[in-house]
Amino acid sequence: MPAPITPSGAITDVTDNHDDLVFADEAAEASASASDAAWRILVVDDDADVHSTTTFALGNVEMQGRPLAFLHAYSAEEAFALLGRERDIAVVLLDVVMERADAGLHLVRRIREELGLHEVRIILRTGQPGYAPEMEAIRGYDINDYRTKSELTRTKLYTAVAAAVRSYQQIRALDENRLGLERIVAAGAELMALHGVRDVALGILAQVAGLLGQAPEGVLCVRETSLAAPHHEVLRAVAAAGACRHLDGRELGPQRGAHLAQAAERCLRARRTLGEDDLLAMYFAGKAGRDFVACIPLDRPIGDTTQRLLQVFAGMVAVSLDNVELVTHLNKAAFHDPLTGLPNRTRLVELIDATLCTPVRANAILALVDLDHFAETNDALGHHFGDLLLVAVARRLKSRLDPQLDLARIGGDIFCVLGDAGAIQPGPLQALFHEPFQIDGQDVQVSATLGLVRLSEHDGCGADALKDADIALKRAKSQQRAGHFYFSRSMGVEIRERVRMMHALRGGFRRGELFLAYQPQVDLASNRAFGAEALLRWRTEDGRLVPPDRFIPIAEYSGLIVDIGEWVLRQACAELMRLRQAGHREFTMSVNVSQVQFRHPHFLDMLRRALDDTRAPPEFVELEITESMAMEEPSLLVEKLAQVKRTGVSIAIDDFGTGFSSLSHLQRLQVDRLKIDRAFVTEITGSARGSSIAEMVVQLGRNLGLSVIAEGVEDERQAQILRALGCPLAQGYLFSRPLAPEALLEWLGKQALTRAA
Incomplete structure (x- = not known):
């Protein structure tokens, strides 16, 4: 039974244990706000006196700094219904025997299993201690204490309820922390889905507001270099929300957002989160000294649990900010020019x-x-x-x-x-x-x-x-x-055709579609062949011949001519050796060299390798360069030609007469032969100008001690005029079209038989 109440309202324990407790005075009425924060105690008993004595004994006490508030149920069914609609009940003082002998125990199961209330603490009270043995009840049911009504003195009743309240408070704190952590994890996932520092900053302000239980408010700022003064650092609002929206993207200082700027500066100096009654400054440590601060006005002071959750949140957000800044940096590096900052x-x-x-x-x-x-x-x-x-x-x-x-x-x-x-x-x-x-x-x-x-x-x-x-x-x-x-569209068609042909040529070269044909060169006095010019040809997979004037410029433009040119030189030298083995020992092989190929830094090495690998005698190898090549960068060309000459190979200038060679420069080049362009050969039968140019080239060659050959000779009339002008050598369709290697051998054999006859 409860201990007697003194007239003053203070409760004094008079049990054998002699433990004294002083409770709150009856006169100290709880305020309305305190009542709102009271621990809610549900008394469940079919005896009305138990309700009144329990309320009277504990009505004016405080536990954990908060008063108690009582709810009452007089049956298990009534208690079940009340627990179903009322929340935040901390302790249930429950009688075992009510409308049924096991009504209290049955209610315990329904509270835990049907209502799912696992936080509420249940103290089982019974007036019949032998009806439900204490150990079996505790072992079989989820209850937190078991007492007989006779042993519950005022002091022990207080002690039991206080222990239950503390247990409930700890469980609720753990639950709040768990829910808070779940909210933090969810907030982190939401933040990681955002792109850009500003979007993440706005997300942080929104998530902090959710943790605080208030509307989004405040700024998230960072210290960075001023755009106006590169050597001066400023505090800039990356994002702002609520009444602070006008600060978004602006510099904070004495003239703008002074209170927030001061709080942010203190936070950055301390390198930790600082809180005041009306303002929270959250510190987010960044890398490379780029730290962030969220300054958030508070609707009300925050508790210890919330502070701890915010600290966890700040650590997680710092990682998110680092990640998004890294992504932003990578994005800028991928899509912007580092020098000018413009898009790339x-x-x-x-x-x-x-x-x-x-x-x-x-x-x-x-x-x-x-x-x-x-x-x-x-x-x-x-x-x-x-x-x-x-x-x-x-x-x-x-x-x-x-x-x-x-x-x-x-x-x-x-x-x-x-x-x-x-x-x-x-x-x-x-x-x-x-x-x-x-x-x-x-x-x-x-x-x-x-x-x-x-x-x-x-x-x-x-x-x-x-x-x-x-x-x-x-x-x-x-x-x-x-x-x-x-x-214009026509330009596009032309370029795309060149690109198409470039890819086709590259593939054709790889597949072996390129080949050499050899056009004999003859002595006009004796009609005896003394050499041949190796001419590059391309036959595609479908058997179509592509003209050299179409694919060679593309090979030069793409740089493929370097590899093709080396292949041509090796093939021509190898063919020269086959001709020599067939008995044509005084035969010269003439090979065209592209400007791109000739200017390649490894051209001389390539030439020497081709000669060494094929064992071709260099004195029977001639390289042809164009007159336009001979006129560009004379001093460099003179040195390059001198190096070529030291290999023993001779030099001919092709298409001579189409350029603007100077005599002094021509003398310095150390060339061996001039080739009269086919355009002047064509004109010598019907144009005085053509004949005079051909005659001039012949005379120039004679004066400089150079051999002269005319190309493109197609009829006997042209050959006669060239003989009359003193041109000693010629090549063209009059003598032979370009021939395959086997056909060249056959042609040379027939010519030898003709001379012998």
């Missing part, structure tokens, strides 16, 4: 593709802007100076062009402008370069050449449009610097 080629292709998918393509233009003679400036003044010039050009284009236009840098000295045709006109665009650029205190004058594409006339993707603009740019540069050229 990859990003530009995306922008062009996006434009092509919208109606704006009807009036859109893509323009490439190529700085003229930039390489020379870069070489003369250094790469650092060149970089400064590129940055200055980017800055001028960005500041003076329509801001609606997309600007990019797609390579070395090539910029690109994309947008409305009205804002991209060649004249105004090139006029931007009339004013000199100030670089390191120097005035630098730069011009630009433009290649433009009207996207309304373009059928392909963004990458194709860029290729078309590059084609137009090359055409503009071939005509004149500081000019411009618009791409």
